[in-house]
Each structure stands twice: as C-alpha cells, then as structure tokens.
Amino acid sequence: MTGKGSVGNWKTWPAGLPKGLFLLGLLLLCGCGLKARTLKESSLSFNRALSEALSEQLLLNLVRLRYGEPPVFLQVTSISTQYGFSGEASVGTDIEEAYPDTYHLGLGFSYALRPTFTFAPLQGKEFARRLLSPIPVEHVVLLLNSGWRADRVLRLCVQRLNHLENAPTASGPTPTEAPRFRKFLQAVSLLEKLREAGKIQFSFAQEKGRLLPVLKVAPEARKLPTLQTVRNLLGLPPAERYYLLGPGTALGSSGIRLETRSLIGVLFYLSNGIEVPEEDLSSGKLPLTRNPDGSPFSWAEVLGDIFRIKTSRSLPEGALIAVRHRGFWFYISDRDFSTKSTFILLGQLFALEASREGGPAPLLTLPIGK
Known part of the structure; x- marks a missing residue:
C-alpha cells in the first residue's frame, strides 16, 4: 500500500x-x-x-x-x-x-x-591541526593496502618521493609557475605496474622492535628492467628484501622518503582539476599558471587522467554530483569513472584525517509510532 x-x-x-x-x-x-x-x-x-x-x-x-x-x-x-x-x-x-x-x-x-x-x-584547534598536518606515511600505506591503485594514492598524498617532485607548489593556492611532476608520474606509474603484477607490496615489517612501513620487493623482481628504472629514478641501491618508507632523511640512502601533503594540500592540489570558465580566467578572478615561455600551463597534464571537474552554464545532464557557484554549475560526469574513483578516495582520506575528533557519532532517530 x-x-x-x-x-x-x-x-x-x-x-x-x-x-x-x-x-x-x-x-x-x-x-x-x-x-x-x-x-x-x-x-x-x-x-x-x-x-x-x-x-x-x-x-x-x-x-x-x-x-x-x-x-x-x-x-x-x-x-x-x-x-x-x-x-x-x-x-x-x-x-x-x-x-x-x-x-x-x-x-x-x-x-x-x-x-x-x-x-x-x-x-577549533584540533581540526585545524589535522587539516594542516602532513598525512602520516602509515595512513598512505593503509590506503595502498585497501585496494586503491598505487599511482592514484601516491599522486594525491605525496608531493615528493626522494628528490622527485609531484607539483609541491600545488599544495597551496594555484601557483603562477608551472610545477615539476613528470618524472614523479613516471615513477609511480611503474610502481603500480609492479604492484599489479605482484612484484612489490606496500606493507609493514618488524625492525628493532617497531612496526615500520616498507616497500617489499619479490625476489624474482630484483633484476626486472622496470624495477631497475624505478631505482634509477629514485636513486636507490638494490634491495635485499624491502625499502623503508618514511617522512625524513634518517632513512639513509636505502630508504624511500615520502614527503606527504596535508589534507588541505590534497584539496588544493585537486582543485586545479576544475575546468574554470574562460571568462573568469580572462577577467582575473583566478590565478593563471604559466610555462617558462609565458604560455598558459594546462593542469590537465597533471590531473587530467584522474580528476576532472566540468563546468556548465545550465544544470548538466548525466552529472553524478553538481554544485552551483558564481553563476556556473561545477559537476562530475557520471561517465568519468576515474574522477569518480578519485573523489571516493578523497572522501575516505578526509574521513581518515579530519574526522577523528573523538565526539559522538551522529544519531539517527526514526520514530515508529505507538
């Protein structure tokens, strides 16, 4: 009825x-x-x-x-x-x-x-601290072990792998100069291929009584050309079993230093994947990133394959999520699976980093009558 x-x-x-x-x-x-x-x-x-x-x-x-x-x-x-x-x-x-x-x-x-x-x-102070603090490397490894692609997680959460830069200037307001990112993208793409093939694993290992995040290397992978290329890009020596992962330089030459973004840095980074209206760019309402020769830099080179927010004057059809701001609709296409995946990952990352306030969970009250 x-x-x-x-x-x-x-x-x-x-x-x-x-x-x-x-x-x-x-x-x-x-x-x-x-x-x-x-x-x-x-x-x-x-x-x-x-x-x-x-x-x-x-x-x-x-x-x-x-x-x-x-x-x-x-x-x-x-x-x-x-x-x-x-x-x-x-x-x-x-x-x-x-x-x-x-x-x-x-x-x-x-x-x-x-x-x-x-x-x-x-x-409050606690929320601001979590918003501005670097993401713990342990949380990055947790996400890497929960089924997400290695390259997607590392591109969002990490702005440097050893000396390889992943647009670190994009962790704040949109920079005016083009960022460095190409060798980083090459390295994490190769890492994902090795992970998918079962040749490496992001995990934890016991060392000196502590549980430390590591990149484990399968014995049969140590002489693979793909792994050798990754070692050359990151400046790593051959590994016996694994490489330590950490935020500082105390790891030595045999470790992989992960300089992570803060949560607000991740949000700033992904905000550059928004296709803003041309009229807002030309009117000076938004900063414009330029190449060394003065030509406009396209952020699609950095984010186009994993995150793209479209813009429309009218309410778009086929939008998964859409919001109206400054007279335009900004939306995620329901057909853009890669952007949808990144948006889900962002939601999980936000819940992991920003919602640990210790307060009571929301209560749902649904009266059923007498």
Whole structure:
C-alpha cells in the first residue's frame, strides 16, 4: 500500500465474521504495514540525502579553493524525523432486490515525513591541526593496502618521493609557475605496474622492535628492467628484501622518503582539476599558471587522467554530483569513472584525517509510532 489508498467494495460479507472485528483488523494491518514501510523508506532516503549533502559539500569546497575562497566544513551531529499518520474508514449498506444484504467498506490513509538534519561546523584547534598536518606515511600505506591503485594514492598524498617532485607548489593556492611532476608520474606509474603484477607490496615489517612501513620487493623482481628504472629514478641501491618508507632523511640512502601533503594540500592540489570558465580566467578572478615561455600551463597534464571537474552554464545532464557557484554549475560526469574513483578516495582520506575528533557519532532517530 502506498501513502494513500483504498480498499474496494465487497458484495458479500465473509460468513461468520463480525463486521466490527473485520474492520478493526483491516485498519490495524494497513496501519502497521504502512509504519514499517515508512521506517524503511525514510531511513534509506536519509542515507541517500546525507551522502549527497556530504559529496556536494566536498565538491563545493574544491571550487571555493580554486577561486581563492575559504572552505567551510560541516559535520552532521544528529538526524531525526517525525511523521504524521492518519486514517479513516466508512461502512455503508445498499439495499437492492438482487442483493438485499450488500455492504461496502472504504479505507483511506495518509502520512507526511518531516526530516531534520543538524549540522555543526568543523573548527577549533584540533581540526585545524589535522587539516594542516602532513598525512602520516602509515595512513598512505593503509590506503595502498585497501585496494586503491598505487599511482592514484601516491599522486594525491605525496608531493615528493626522494628528490622527485609531484607539483609541491600545488599544495597551496594555484601557483603562477608551472610545477615539476613528470618524472614523479613516471615513477609511480611503474610502481603500480609492479604492484599489479605482484612484484612489490606496500606493507609493514618488524625492525628493532617497531612496526615500520616498507616497500617489499619479490625476489624474482630484483633484476626486472622496470624495477631497475624505478631505482634509477629514485636513486636507490638494490634491495635485499624491502625499502623503508618514511617522512625524513634518517632513512639513509636505502630508504624511500615520502614527503606527504596535508589534507588541505590534497584539496588544493585537486582543485586545479576544475575546468574554470574562460571568462573568469580572462577577467582575473583566478590565478593563471604559466610555462617558462609565458604560455598558459594546462593542469590537465597533471590531473587530467584522474580528476576532472566540468563546468556548465545550465544544470548538466548525466552529472553524478553538481554544485552551483558564481553563476556556473561545477559537476562530475557520471561517465568519468576515474574522477569518480578519485573523489571516493578523497572522501575516505578526509574521513581518515579530519574526522577523528573523538565526539559522538551522529544519531539517527526514526520514530515508529505507538
């Protein structure tokens, strides 16, 4: 039964069943069934609404950063709903010669949902610290072991591998000079090929009583040309079993130094994947990155294969997520699987780095009636 409905006419009353009891049973069955369905549908609707709200907030903050505006982050502290339920019933009798004892029954039900989300801003010293602090190398390895491509994780989270730069100037507001990134992309692409082939593994190893992040190398991979190229790019000696991974220079020449971005640095970095309107660029509303010869630099060279936010004057068709800002729609195409994957990874990274506030989780309250 849907929100409103009715049960038709019966030409004959069930033999031996009291009319009042029959009516009461129908009312109870319909009412209970509707309440159960309302509970299920409202909880699923809230799930979808919350997912859309958080995704749109994240996309809007990327757009704000690209325009040089401060981001605003909100968290849901509670979710609740109330619903009104009403029903009516009518009984009538028709006296006809063919059917001298004919009864008809009418039932009607209606309900209304009133959902409520309570938001609170993410702010304070602790949130600012997590937003600005470098991502721990252990968290990078955690993401690398959760099924994500190595090159996608490293491109988002790391701005230097040893001496190889991954657009470190993009970890803040859009730079005016073209960044360095090509050798880094080459190295992480080769690392992903080795990982996919099972020749390397990002993991942890016991050393001197501590559990340390490492890059394990399979014995049969040590003489592979691909691994030799990676070693040459990173300036690494041959490894017996693994290379230590860490943030500092104390690793020595046999370790791989990962200089990670902060969470806000990741957001700034990805904001350069937004295809901003040409008129906003020409009017000077946004900074323009230039090559050494003065020509405009295209950020698609850095991010085009993993993250691309499109722009439209009107509400776009086929958009997975869309937000309106400064008279334009900024959106992720539902057909752009690579951008969708990166956006999911960004959401997981945000949850991992920024949401560890120690407060209570949001409570979902769905009354089911008496």
